[in-house]
Amino acid sequence: MTKATDGTAGDGTAADGAAAPGGPAGGGPLVELADVSKYYGNIRALEGVSLQVHAGEITCVLGDNGAGKSTLIKIISGLHQHDSGGFRIEGRDSRLGNPREALDRGIATVYQDLAVVPLMPVWRNFFLGSEPTVGRGPLRRLDVPKMRATTRTELLRMGIDLRDVDQPIGTLSGGERQSVAIARAIYFGAKVLVLDEPTAALGVKQSGVVLKYVAAARDHGLGVVLITHNPHHAYLVGDRFILLKRGIMAGSHARAEITLDELTRQMAGGSELEQLSHELQRAKS
Numbered sequence: 001m002t003k004a005t006d007g008t009a010g011d012g013t014a015a016d017g018a019a020a021p022g023g024p025a026g027g028g029p030l031v032e033l034a035d036v037s038k039y040y041g042n043i044r045a046l047e048g049v050s051l052q053v054h055a056g057e058i059t060c061v062l063g064d065n066g067a068g069k070s071t072l073i074k075i076i077s078g079l080h081q082h083d084s085g086g087f088r089i090e091g092r093d094s095r096l097g098n099p100r101e102a103l104d105r106g107i108a109t110v111y112q113d114l115a116v117v118p119l120m121p122v123w124r125n126f127f128l129g130s131e132p133t134v135g136r137g138p139l140r141r142l143d144v145p146k147m148r149a150t151t152r153t154e155l156l157r158m159g160i161d162l163r164d165v166d167q168p169i170g171t172l173s174g175g176e177r178q179s180v181a182i183a184r185a186i187y188f189g190a191k192v193l194v195l196d197e198p199t200a201a202l203g204v205k206q207s208g209v210v211l212k213y214v215a216a217a218r219d220h221g222l223g224v225v226l227i228t229h230n231p232h233h234a235y236l237v238g239d240r241f242i243l244l245k246r247g248i249m250a251g252s253h254a255r256a257e258i259t260l261d262e263l264t265r266q267m268a269g270g271s272e273l274e275q276l277s278h279e280l281q282r283a284k285s
């Protein structure tokens with residue numbers, strides 16, 4: 001029932017241009033990086049990184065601290081620009097000037113420290129920056145009943161059953177807040193959903209909840225980029241795994257090509273971990 005445009009009150013927000021359902025023309029990747037490099041001064045943050053994001057798939061980006069994960073998604077979400085290589089959105093060479101441009105192209109990013117106003121109700125945060133209005137001129141005002149009702153139905157559609165959409169969003173758990181952000185991106189017509197370590201600060205149960213909604217976004221046909229340290233979380237939902245090490249691609253595997261054990265081993269840096277285990281044993285005796 002919900003097209004993105006019915007939430008935007010025709011005010012030209014991101015959803016208008018971004019809501020074409022049914023995936024990209026021709027079934028090519030929604031987003032593609034080819035041999036991308038990025039330097040901060042002379043610090044190499046990324047070099048020769050390639051990845052594809054397809055509709056209805058989850059691409060996981062794994063790597064240790066400083067591997068370049070956040071840099072990678074900042075390029076996709078328009079915060080930073082790449083120095084060399086190709087960046088294509090739905091087949092078109094692109095260079096995004098800012099996050100608003102990314103949103104206009106259907107790329108929504110959920111950051112770990114979500115930009116929410118903790119004391120405002122859930123429905124207010126759901127529509128933050130894209131509030132529908134009623135009336136004209138001096139009589140123009142926020143359409144509060146519509147925002148309340150839409151928030152409730154959209155969250156329910158995702159299987160999120162909040163006690164009360166009037167409660168301040170700050171009273172929700174971290175997992176619930178992430179879930180609301182995912183539902184919001186879907187409602188406003190995102191084609192690509194980028195999540196930077198959505199489970200990093202969460203316990204096992206809450207992580208499971210968030211991963212469920214990440215999978216729901218995929219089932220809605222979005223192309224999802226999931227950044228994580230955790231190979232177990234990645235393997236639960238991922239279709240494709242990109243491993244980064246100090247800015248370089250250390251692996252790129254389709255799900256069928258790799259087991260969880262192998263992914264964990266590569267992520268932990270196999271031999272480095274064995275070395276560490278030896279050192280720790282020696283230190284104990």
Ligand SMILES: Nc1ncnc2c1ncn2[C@@H]1O[C@H](COP(=O)(O)OP(=O)(O)OP(=O)(O)O)[C@@H](O)[C@H]1O
Pocket residue numbers: 040043044045063064065066067068069070071072
């Ligand atoms: N704005 C910046 N200026 C200079 N160097 C930066 C900047 N942002 C990141 N870097 C450097 O680039 C490299 C990659 O950083 P990035 O934040 O992308 O890593 P990450 O994989 O997201 O790490 P983490 O898991 O800790 O979040 C690091 O060496 C980092 O110090």
Ligand SMILES: [Mg+2]
Pocket residue numbers: 069070071
């Ligand atoms: Mg990071």
